[in-house]
Amino acid sequence: MCCKPNYQRVGLLERYKEFLPITDKTPALSLMEGSTPLIPLTKISAKISPNITLYAKFEGMNPTGSFKDRGMVMAIANAVEIGSKAVICASTGNTAASAAAYSARAGLTCGVILPAGEVALGKVSQSMMHGAKVIAIDGNFDDALTIVKEITQKYPITMVNSLNPYRIEGQKTGAFEICDTLGEAPTYHAIPVGNAGNITAYWKGYKEYFEKGIIDRLPKMIGFQAAGSAPIVEGHPILEPNTIATAIRIGNPASWKKAEAARDESMGLIEKVTDEEITEAQKLLASTEGVFCEPASAASVAGVIKKAKEGFFKEKCSIVCILTGHGLKDPQRAMAICDPFINAKNDLDEVAKILNLK
Numbered sequence: 001m002c003c004k005p006n007y008q009r010v011g012l013l014e015r016y017k018e019f020l021p022i023t024d025k026t027p028a029l030s031l032m033e034g035s036t037p038l039i040p041l042t043k044i045s046a047k048i049s050p051n052i053t054l055y056a057k058f059e060g061m062n063p064t065g066s067f068k069d070r071g072m073v074m075a076i077a078n079a080v081e082i083g084s085k086a087v088i089c090a091s092t093g094n095t096a097a098s099a100a101a102y103s104a105r106a107g108l109t110c111g112v113i114l115p116a117g118e119v120a121l122g123k124v125s126q127s128m129m130h131g132a133k134v135i136a137i138d139g140n141f142d143d144a145l146t147i148v149k150e151i152t153q154k155y156p157i158t159m160v161n162s163l164n165p166y167r168i169e170g171q172k173t174g175a176f177e178i179c180d181t182l183g184e185a186p187t188y189h190a191i192p193v194g195n196a197g198n199i200t201a202y203w204k205g206y207k208e209y210f211e212k213g214i215i216d217r218l219p220k221m222i223g224f225q226a227a228g229s230a231p232i233v234e235g236h237p238i239l240e241p242n243t244i245a246t247a248i249r250i251g252n253p254a255s256w257k258k259a260e261a262a263r264d265e266s267m268g269l270i271e272k273v274t275d276e277e278i279t280e281a282q283k284l285l286a287s288t289e290g291v292f293c294e295p296a297s298a299a300s301v302a303g304v305i306k307k308a309k310e311g312f313f314k315e316k317c318s319i320v321c322i323l324t325g326h327g328l329k330d331p332q333r334a335m336a337i338c339d340p341f342i343n344a345k346n347d348l349d350e351v352a353k354i355l356n357l358k
């Protein structure tokens, strides 16, 4: 008997090569990214509505702990193919970590521009460990992206932010995996929105599967921004975006128009959730489902909970929430929102007492 294909043993460029811009010269770059689990969220769906079958696509299970690896493997492979020696990105942390890891593997020099003091600890440590040149500017993500756009016009260095179309190509594979697992598209696709590359990429992926006849319906795209950083919802750039979800602290998304197109073509929505709603969803996921995601990721679940309370999901439906990054990316935030741990003497009786065992 022959074994079934094990997708965890091939990376994305191999798994979805016929859908990707791959040529004879594209290097076979991989850290075994993709093929992330689609986890049923039975506790949360039971709590919010009997109509909803809820899933989390846990992108924190990618090699650097976020969805960025899908697009980065494609962008770095292309950079090698076109002969680049160096790449650069602006980042709230995850793009940087991913760019740094794939650059290390591919032998490229990597520069990352971060907003000083606004990037979660785990992400900065990854960029440093992978040997990127880490530059923290005295400005926000939008300022960092402006520098990257200008520097890549002037100097021979390749941008690997999601304005690079190869990033979007790689990231669209998330939509393929969801459909391959469910055998169809979900009714709703819930996703956090920051710079808006991911909602753009997922919508592209679903449309490609639909056009090829692999799925026979498209999902409604429901995107969620953090209330203090919700330019698309407010209809204008936010000069000083603010939220505890630092990954999506972005005031002027690069793919703004494409996110609106995904929303409108799919008859979906883009709304905002508060930091409190995000924190509550993050805790609920960790404490009742066993899934630890970072704050920005929990915006997708927070949004679904909010819309369910409003009675938005009237009929039986399936919803996939994208959990974009792992909770370990931002341990400081996690510690801050939990009860403190208990210090005790090195003594069995005392420990038993604390555990209510005696």
Ligand code: F0G
Residues within 6 Å of the ligand: 066, 068, 090, 091, 092, 093, 094, 095, 096, 162, 192, 193, 194, 195, 196, 197, 198, 199, 247, 248, 294, 296, 297, 324, 325
């Ligand atoms: N969730 C996480 C964990 C992210 O890191 C990001 C973006 C998003 C959601 C939003 O995705 O920008 O495609 O709409 N992080 C970027 C970065 C900006 O630099 O790592 P988006």
